[in-house]
Amino acid sequence: MSNAYASSAIDNLSVAMLILCIGILWVRSLGRALLLFALQSLMLAAAAVCAGLAMSSTPLLVGAGLTAAIKGIAAPTLLWVVLQRIPTTHDVQALIGRRTGIVVAVVLAIVFAQTFDGQPFVTAIGAQRVLATAVTVMVIGIQIMVTRRQAITQALGFLVIENGMALAALTATYGIPFGVELGVFLDLLLAVFVVFVYTGRMHVIFGSVDTEHMRSLRG
């Protein structure tokens, strides 16, 4: 795969990931949000494959496989199981309205496109937008975490942040050293597992996974 082809593919995949992010903000059903996230992870894996082929780098291709397996399949499935176990209203509950949230996200995308413009942020194979989109995906992940109340959505926000970060790492720097990447995956998997355990406990103690019930610690 030639560099020019790979870099435009990566740029386009990163924009698709950004659009899926806004989709997660848009949909009401938690199940659909999980599906969009799984799709986003697969796009990330595809971007990693492009970078791997362009650089002929085996670790990047292995990383792409791990991304697809862990973020594309394992993590969404685990959260899906939580959804099935807990009779929750499938609606995503937001502190700010959906439309406001999307306006905020679009403004963020524009601001970061400006901030990360220019020479030091063009990746070596020539992908120009990927760093800006990666940061925007991260920040929208944070937005999902702080504006949503369902524990599952908050976990989803964290995974979106991770995706943004992995996009930056896989494409801008062609991946961090492989040992470190394995450690990051391990930590991520453990964190999702803790979420899995805690949502079960929340359901037992509070009868729901709405974090609004957890407001006893103040001051």
Added chain:
Amino acid sequence: MIGAAVLAMVVVPVVVALVTWAARLSRVAGPLALAASIVMLGCAAFTGARVYEDGPQSAAGNLVYVDSLSVIILVLITFVGVCAVLNSLHYVAHDVAHHELGERDPARYYALLLVFMATMATVPVVNNLGVMWVAIEATTIVSVLLVSIYRTGPALEAAWKYLVIGSVGIALALFGTMMIYYTSSSIVGESASALSWTELQRLSAGLDPRVMRLSFIFVLVGYGTKAGLAPMHTWLPDAHSQAPSPVSGLLSGVLLNCALYAILRFRIVALPSVGAGYTDHLLIAFGLFSIALAVPFLIVQNDIKRMLGYHSVEHMGIIVLAIGIGGPVALYAAMLHLVAHSLTKSSLFFAAGSIVQAFHTRSMHRMRGLLKVMPIAGGGRMVGVFGLAGLPPLAMFTSEFGLVAGAFQTGRGAVAIVAAIFITLAAISLLYHSVEVAYRQAGPKATLHRISAPVAVSVLLPLAVLVWISIAPPHAFVASLDRAVVVLEGGQ
């Protein structure tokens, strides 16, 4: 030899933890954990002695790097670790007897505690930002599980908040780490050495300043979240107050240091390319804000453990402020404050654990005659309180004085005055709350409450060390701090 010592320090506790957990050795879990923690302390002391005599050491193909700065953090982790295990022996037995913990929980608790200590001990010895990030994230996951070991609503709430806010913070730090890799790998190529401290320090002047500025702010906000700097501190008082008290002692006493350590290292790497003005202003801003924000919460605080949590926010602010002020005096003050805070705060949390178990409440309004009811825990607590308030002759007086002096020396008198006002307010509120608890007339039914010998040791030993380094600091201690200051200034 250094490689073997470091390896043992991480592997021994993990193996003991796995055996304890897999074989459900709830009865002997405590003594086993104590043995493992003593091994860790021994390895740390050996490493420290080598670094003290022969200078910075590296091992395992440069994956391990230990200098005077890392040794201070490392020895504190393992020393407070031994005290925490000593304190746990009675604490856990008490809670099992009172059915607050289940029969099988001790094995789980000690296994998590040991893994927690091992992950913390990894942070200051690895010579790779990526591996260090993995270790710090692992400390979050393990300590979150420790915070929620009581299956109550508030404990779950605190753990969830800690997991969510901590994970976001640490994710930002990973992004900062990647940006450094992005600029350094463009110089040395794609390899693990582009993430090693020693290599980065060598390259530091040539790193792209625009990327480094962004990287430093991501790292500062990211690891600052984990270090409890305001305004990212909101998880800290919850997690530190809901955790079992020995764990609170570790969280407040040494885990915060691990996050600070990461910030300190990044500062060393960033300084040559971005200039001192940039990092200093950010550190001063976060430091002052943390000190100022903690004060109102300290004044109205009634929960004995939450109060200590807010004091951690304040003291992390003081250390970061001193680093931001810079110069040998303030940097020395920062290192001294870091050591004194670890010793004092862990002892105070260990004492608070026994006090809460004896009074069956965390509310300071309902504790009466602490000195009469619990002479050792109460007396130790008062010494700790005096230390934390920065009263002379204890070390925090010296370090806070050094902070103010250093600020005036570098022409930042206004910063010093504002900081001094808030630090004094925090100290007054601490003394007010604590003196009342200690001397208020005990109720008629109050009886003398004895604490077990290991608990007494865990409370008094850190204080004894604090008094020692305050009044007659041994030469080796002063020299180690001096060398850490040299490291902070970009030397070796």
